[in-house]
Amino acid sequence: MSDRYEDSLLYRIRHSAAHVMAQAVLEFYPDTKYTIGPPVENGFYYDFEFSQPVVAEDLEKIEKRMRQIVAGQHKFEKKVISADEARQVFKDQPYKLELIDGLEKGGLDEYGNPLKEKPEISIYQHDKFTDLCRGPHVDTTKQINPSAFKLMSIAGAYWRGDEKNKMLTRIYGTAWEKPDELKNYLQMLEEAKKRDHRKLGKELEIFFFDDEVGPGLPLWMPNGTIIADELENLAKEMEANAGYQRVRTPNLTKEDLFLRSGHLPYYAESMYPPMELEGVKYYVKPMNCPMHHKIFGARPRSYRELPIRLAEYGTCYRYEKSGELFGLMRVRSMQMNDAHIYCSEEQFESEFMGVVGLYKKYFELFGIEKYVMRLSLHGKAGLGKKYVDNERLWIKTEDMVRRAMTNGNVPFVEVEDEAAFYGPKIDVQIWSAIGREFTLATNQVDFAVPERFDLKFVNKDGQEEIPLCIHRAPLSTHERMIGFLIEHYAGAFPVWLAPEQVRVIPITDGQNDYAAQLAAQLREAGVRVSADLGAERMNAKIRGAQLFKVPYMLVIGPNEAAAGVVSLRMRDGFQLNNMPVAEFMARVQEKISTRSSQL
RNA sequence: GCCGACGUAGCUCAAUCGGCAGAGCACCCGCCUUGUAAGCGGGCGGUUACGAGUUCGAUUCUCGUCGUCGGCUCCA
Structure with a gap:
């Protein structure tokens, strides 16, 4: 059966x-x-x-x-x-x-x-x-x-x-x-519904939308900004290790660039309309790639430099139709974990699989298990409309991706008519809490645009060759990634991502000085900490910290203050009483520096 | 964008048939000096999303706009 x-x-x-x-x-x-x-x-x-x-x-x-x-x-x-x-x-x-x-x-x-x-x-x-x-x-x-x-x-x-x-x-x-x-x-x-990122995002003060700012344009509150910064640090670290170089590019460019890239012919529907000044049209960028292509093409390139990997957490704007917006998962302004890898055809497989390897590291770190890798192919009917009109190259690059994935023993499914306009891609599909499917990460081959930008490198034989370009975003955009992570962790972020890592809770106001001093000591050590010196009962303070899903609560009464120790309550309810400050400090720092998923 | 539903205080929600817009939490001010998920009292807070219309009178009925939600289409 x-x-x-x-x-x-x-x-x-x-x-x-x-x-x-x-x-x-x-x-x-x-x-x-x-x-x-x-x-x-x-x-x-x-x-x-x-x-x-x-x-x-x-x-x-x-x-x-x-x-x-x-x-x-x-x-x-x-x-x-x-x-x-x-x-x-x-x-x-x-x-x-x-x-x-x-x-x-x-x-x-x-x-x-x-x-x-x-x-x-x-x-x-x-x-x-x-x-x-x-x-x-x-x-x-x-x-x-x-x-x-x-x-x-x-x-x-x-x-x-x-x-x-x-x-x-x-x-x-x-x-x-x-x-x-x-x-x-x-x-x-x-x-x-309880772990829906739209609900938790508001409760945990991560982000919100404002009618006057506009739909699909999230405002990141301090807590959300910490998470985004931590993700950015992670990406920079991983990409530096993987041989990426960082670049920065403007949010706005002349029409000419997007005509050359093919965005205006193939992608205009998702772009904000142009603004015109002194007879020149400018567009807000929906993708970073054309600018990265310009950086690659800024001077002659030798095969010895390849692969060149240009990375940028670039902010892009896309005009998603009003009914398509969905919390943080589908927005109109987004910060992409973007990079473009320029390589020769021989280098393609190892570069492409290098990106897949990067995904896997991230997914392991976050404990993401439910996802599907999807090879997104072109659709014949869309050639010349949705897709660059060169069927031969489509089939060739699709085969290259298929072979790379098969050789790398990475399971994937194939779906027609889901490709980018410039080439096939491996999309990583995930599901939101309420079961809606999204593409989280993406890894795309571009066989078309380097030529349009006249990109080339000189090979061993002194001949000019057009590089392939891999567009990749393993950490997706901050918006979709954080929307997903909120739901994945149900708001209880691992210590390294938690906006507030430690909250010090004095039992009576007699311990306020000790609490403030502890907080200062932790802050000095790079820990995100606050001391709750309000007039409420300790029970209410604990409840407050629990609701904000703060990983560590340090409860201190007269005994702790006298002995110079802390009583640790963890978010999961587990308690370790009378812990020396140095021991707690070492524990937090270890969890943070190893990006541990444990408390 | 399309079909449908919804929009009341910062948040969660009440308000009978069209008849003075309310509660809890949060916030502010006091009192209490507390041992692992809400101590007590008081105060502040509203153009009922916005704009028209019907009516003596609209949170309530009608129309429009904006936004949100459930989907469709589309997507990182």
């Missing part, structure tokens, strides 16, 4: 639940046009075109009716029919007719993607409901547990996922084999 989701009982339950939902919906709204309703991760959805507005409050009655239908223990019966018979069955259903046409003529699947073989056309029937469907389904509705599914939300979705098409109404549901699994899933969603 295969362990593919598509072959599982759960998949069939969800697929069947989608049909049951469609039946209930059609009973309530008989002139609804129904489209497709597949299983997805954790559940299913079905897309409808309603003739009247259907809102979230309506889900309850639909769900109730679904339970009645399920209780009827109806059989799911498959029938293979001809296209013409199918047209007869669905004569009043325009979307189904379009699907039938796709299946028959173009060999298109339900999403509009081409199929290799012409599929058979089948319908599934249960109770009084018939759907065009290739299955599979459960045998009877008896297998759908009425206490293990729930309708979740209502949303808009384009027919066939194309924004040029009509917007349909999508109803999402979740379904499981057993009621307990549903309960666990709902509980998990609640937990996820």
